[in-house]
Amino acid sequence: MSAIAARAGGSKTTLWSYFHGKPALFMAVAEDLIDEYGARIEIALVRDRPLEEALGEFGRHLLAALMSEPITALRRIVTAEAHGIAGLGAAFHEQGMARGWRIVAQYFADLQQLGRIRSDADCMRAAQHFIALCQSGCYQEFMAKGTRKPNAQMIAEDVEAAVNTFCAAYGPN
Amino acid sequence: MSAIAARAGGSKTTLWSYFHGKPALFMAVAEDLIDEYGARIEIALVRDRPLEEALGEFGRHLLAALMSEPITALRRIVTAEAHGIAGLGAAFHEQGMARGWRIVAQYFADLQQLGRIRSDADCMRAAQHFIALCQSGCYQEFMAKGTRKPNAQMIAEDVEAAVNTFCAAYGPN
DNA sequence: CACAAATGATACTGCATAGTATCATTTGGT
DNA sequence: ACCAAATGATACTATGCAGTATCATTTGTG
Numbered sequence: 001m002s003a004i005a006a007r008a009g010g011s012k013t014t015l016w017s018y019f020h021g022k023p024a025l026f027m028a029v030a031e032d033l034i035d036e037y038g039a040r041i042e043i044a045l046v047r048d049r050p051l052e053e054a055l056g057e058f059g060r061h062l063l064a065a066l067m068s069e070p071i072t073a074l075r076r077i078v079t080a081e082a083h084g085i086a087g088l089g090a091a092f093h094e095q096g097m098a099r100g101w102r103i104v105a106q107y108f109a110d111l112q113q114l115g116r117i118r119s120d121a122d123c124m125r126a127a128q129h130f131i132a133l134c135q136s137g138c139y140q141e142f143m144a145k146g147t148r149k150p151n152a153q154m155i156a157e158d159v160e161a162a163v164n165t166f167c168a169a170y171g172p173n
Numbered sequence: 174m175s176a177i178a179a180r181a182g183g184s185k186t187t188l189w190s191y192f193h194g195k196p197a198l199f200m201a202v203a204e205d206l207i208d209e210y211g212a213r214i215e216i217a218l219v220r221d222r223p224l225e226e227a228l229g230e231f232g233r234h235l236l237a238a239l240m241s242e243p244i245t246a247l248r249r250i251v252t253a254e255a256h257g258i259a260g261l262g263a264a265f266h267e268q269g270m271a272r273g274w275r276i277v278a279q280y281f282a283d284l285q286q287l288g289r290i291r292s293d294a295d296c297m298r299a300a301q302h303f304i305a306l307c308q309s310g311c312y313q314e315f316m317a318k319g320t321r322k323p324n325a326q327m328i329a330e331d332v333e334a335a336v337n338t339f340c341a342a343y344g345p346n
Numbered sequence: 347c348a349c350a351a352a353t354g355a356t357a358c359t360g361c362a363t364a365g366t367a368t369c370a371t372t373t374g375g376t
Numbered sequence: 377a378c379c380a381a382a383t384g385a386t387a388c389t390a391t392g393c394a395g396t397a398t399c400a401t402t403t404g405t406g
Contacts, residue, residue, distance in 0.1 A: 001394060011354040012395090022394065080253030082319030093317035122334070128309040129338050136305030137298070144266035146255030161295070165302050168342035174364060184384040185365090195364065 001025075023085050026077075030088060033074055034096045037065045042103050051116055051171075052163055054107075059134045059159035060152075062100070066135070067142055067149050075143070101127045108170075118170055126170050133162035174198075196258050199250075203261060206247055207269045210238045215276050224289055224344075225336055227280075232307040232332035233325075235273070239308065240315055240322050248316070274300045281343075291343050299343050306335035 001022055005015045019025035044061035046054050065071055074092070082089040104127035111117045117126070137158035138150040174195055178188045192198035217234035219227050238244055247265070255262040277300035284290045290299070310331035311323040 003393095005354095011356090013355085014353050016395085017352080076253050076255070078317060080249050082249070082317065089318040093314055097313060097317060125310070125334050128313070129306055129334070132305040132309030132313075133302055136301040140270060140301075140305075141266055144251065144255065144270060145262040161298050161302070165338075165342040169338040170341075176363090178384095184386090186385085187383050189365085190382080 026085060027088060027091070030074055030078075031091060031095070033070050034092060037068070037071055038096060038099050041065055041100055045103055045107055047107065047110070051111065052167060055130065055163045055166065056156075056159055058104070059130075059162055060155060062131065062134055063139060063155045063159065066139065067155075072143070100131060103127075104130060115172060118173055121170050126166075129169075130162060130166045133165055134159055136162070199258060200261060200264070203247055203251075204264060204268070206243050207265060210241070210244055211269060211272050214238055214273055218276055218280055220280065220283070224284065225340060228303065228336045228339065229329075229332055231277070232303075232335055233328060235304065235307055236312060236328050236332065239312065240328075245316070273304060276300075277303060288345060291346055294343050299339075302342075303335065303339045306338055307332055309335070 001015060002012055004025070005012045008015065015025070019028060041058075041062055045058045049057075066075075078088055078092045101124060105123040108117050108121070108123040108126050112119065112121065112123060117123075138154045139158070141147065142150055174188060175185055177198070178185045181188070188198070192201060214231075214235055218231045222230075239248075251261055251265045274297060278296040281290050281294070281296040281299050285292065285294065285296060290296075311327045312331070314320065315323055
């Protein structure tokens with residue numbers, strides 16, 4: 001807290017007058033981050049292009065956001081302190097991940113009406129599958145080893161593979 | 174360290190004589206865990222049954238292992254301290270996750286010879302995809318929120334959906 | 347200006363815990 | 377039985393850091 005106040009150019013007194021304790025400060029920061037990056041991802045799903053292109057665009061933005069410094073740091077703490085800070089894990093899940101699922105699921109539902117997605121598909125499940133496929137490659141190594149952010153080339157390859165697998169499984173019968 | 178020595182029924186002196194410092198002790202514990210659970214998963218891939226059954230069996234064992242208390246705790250620490258404890262993240266990735274990928278990739282390569290998997294598939298990529306699909310549902314919520322382990326029913330549903338998606342995408346043309 | 351409220355600077359307390367040091371006790375081999 | 381090595385018990389040091397307390401300074405408003 002001392003270091004934070006110093007970095008912010010203020011004093012512990014003022015910091016404390018705004019946030020009652022470290023968990024409260026952390027939750028506020030986390031919710032801001034989740035909101036900002038959630039919105040950033042939301043607008044990345046363009047609806048006026050072919051499925052492959054739209055998913056590719058979305059996937060690349062998603063991975064860029066997930067591997068950004070702030071979200072990476074947040075995720076490390078969320079994973080570690082899921083028990084320690086009350087409500088943090090839930091906020092990350094509900095306002096973060098589940099939000100992304102809903103966005104994509106709604107997009108799939110719309111496409112389903114148009115017959116571009118298998119009529120028997122569970123759209124929420126499909127959304128979870130696509131997002132998981134995007135994170136199946138270099139993202140895993142990045143998170144586990146804490147190495148530097150993979151380059152755009154590797155990200156694009158992972159997303160392309162994810163899009164291919166997804167379309168093969170969920171594309172029109 | 175004091176608490177660990179006490180729980181182990183020994184003294185700090187002896188504990189120190191075996192492991193020079195907390196990071197060393199932690200690495201030893203982590204490597205043991207990774208080995209044990211890695212082996213457990215390795216034998217879960219039976220090769221004398223149809224693809225759907227074998228993948229289902231493997232997926233359920235995988236999720237059970239990933240959501241076991243020890244591996245969950247380890248993963249939380251790995252994710253948090255990827256920078257802090259040198260070599261921990263790499264060990265988890267190489268001897269843990271990548272090992273699982275290789276096991277499944279080899280299995281797919283064998284099936285590919287028999288024409289049960291698309292001939293143009295990248296087997297390592299396919300393995301990453303299948304494993305990611307298995308972790309796309311309740312596992313995500315479990316890790317983020319730190320709630321209790323999902324019941325066998327939910328796990329089975331996630332794995333079944335993963336198997337279906339996988340087979341639709343990677344099954345023979 | 348005057349006064350109150352907000353902000354700042356900083357010292358202090360309390361707690362957790364890794365690592366060290368010291369001395370006592372047990373164990374195993376000869 | 378004897379000695380050396382391993383193990384045990386425990387006190388001590390040092391550090392990091394959240395949270396509190398105290399007093400000084402600035403800022404906004406009638």
